[in-house]
Amino acid sequence: MHTPHSLGRRGFLRGVGAAAALATGGSTLAACGSGKAATVNKAGSAAQVQLPTYTPLSNGPTPDLPGTDAGVPAGFYNYPASPTAAFASPPLSGGKFSAMTPLFTAPPPSRGSNPAWQAVEKKLGASVDITMVVGDDFDTKLSTLIAGGGLPDLIQYDGLGGVPTISNLPQFLDSQIADLTELIGGDKIKAYPHLAAIPKVFWEQCTVAGRLYFLPIPRGISAGAGLYRQDLFAAAGVNSYKDIKNSDDFLTLLKELTNPGKDRYALATNAGGNYYGLPIFEQIFGVPNKWRVDGAGKLTADIETDEFKAALEFMVKVAKAGCYYPGSQGWTKAKMEDAFQSGKAALIYDGLPALSTSVWATAQKIDPNARLMPFVPFGANGGAGVAYQDNVVFAGTMLKKADPAKLAEVLKIADFLAAPFGTEEYLLKTYGVEGADYTLDANHNPVQTDQGKNDSNVTWKYVAAPQLVTYNPGVNALTDAAHQAYSELVPMALPDPTATLYSPTFGKQGVSLYKAVTDTLTQVIGGQSSMSSFDSAVKTWRSNGGDQMRSEFEQAYANAPKS
Structure with a gap:
């Protein structure tokens, strides 16, 4: 349905409040920007967009259980004994940048008392101030920034493939967010090799109104059936x-x-x-x-x-x-x-x-x-x-509009954070500094110290990330089970045919329309209502906006080139 698997990790009921909170900020943007989005009331398919050319890395570690280009994550029993350096030298030479992500753990120590944070910035060659917002407050904070200005350089957005959490999304993107189509479309992505190593299936989630606006944070394609x-x-x-x-x-x-x-x-x-x-x-x-x-x-x-x-x-x-x-x-x-x-x-x-x-x-x-x-x-x-296909991406990352030179630097940050499993950079951004934050066991797996369990809570993985791997050190049976499940689920996973389309009615009313249906749904299952009440709820959904959503999606689908 349009509910648990379509509204992202923060949940349907919370999405109702989020959409309402963001409506004011989003709607004020309709007359801003270049003007091209203001004339577009529907999204095209990702097939209209020249997506980044998928270019696998050639020097990665050999997995114990192979992944696939279709999105099955590779499986590893242990961390490679000799991690490779993704960068011979820092990709940046100074500068201060900003990002905003949700936070789902205890907050990490601040930069001044966090050796892991300091070490990441040293290896990156720049400082990154991350505003980490408690997950349940994230949409409200984003709404405030949209309405008042002052967006950071990198902003997480979790409405990809589901109900948009920003009203008038195309207008907002056109007004304040960098269009990445010409920057990294096609072979231009090769300037950022770790982003280029993310398969096409993840980038397909990142388009709106026929343009590429997001960097994917990949997941495992399917969340499974429990x-x-x-x-x-x-x-x-x-x-x-x-x-x-x-x-x-x-x-x-x-x-x-x-x-x-x-x-x-x-x-x-x-x-x-x-x-x-x-x-x-x-x-x-x-x-x-x-x-x-x-x-x-x-x-x-x-x-x-x-x-x-x-x-x-x-x-x-x-x-x-x-x-x-x-x-x-x-x-x-x-x-x-x-x-x-x-x-x-x-x-x-x-x-x-x-x-x-x-x-x-x-x-x-x-x-x-x-x-x-x-x-x-x-x-x-x-x-x-x-x-x-309900867990293709965890979220997407938007880049605030800036001049091309600044955007190139911001993309270098994302490319650094997309350094894959098996690299020194992945080990650092995930586990921290060896000695202070983790030690290595006999099989070269990082074992976090008490300090490391806090230091490593910096939310780098919610800014940018590589393709997912299945890695459960010390529990090979779990790695086997997860890899087997992905191997079965990914080939049989149905796509949502509207995932890369945009319907204004869906964006503005989708949450409230479906809430009326799901309220009835739970009453039917719980025995408080009959099946006929569900039929009535579906009819109401259709007349109050469902049929309009359908029409808009069908128009966008018809206009999209078919591969």
């Missing part, structure tokens, strides 16, 4: 998701996994836009990724399809069978994850990147037999399910 406790599934007679043949088998399994007397339930959810784990069931039932496009270019929204309704009807059965942990619809995500790690829930919807070394270790401390695994969707009627 995480499951393989040990609990096995105890219920199902060793793997591969043994589930259809939705009937699945319902039987969910009932078997549910044992209130042992405080154990098949599923847990949370209040942050999870909608009873809806993405799990959407992918099992073959619901399209936001929209389905036919051969004539006509679009059908996911919520209008028979597949979506079948998934919803199945979720009603699951809820009536008592398979959801009671009250989990009001939980925080952290509480949901705690229930999963402690074995109180056997299946949750959380993105594949959430299955980390620390999560694995926590579950193992609680129960040494715990085995946390990615869930790959099967088909409700047999065969394969579908996956979504």
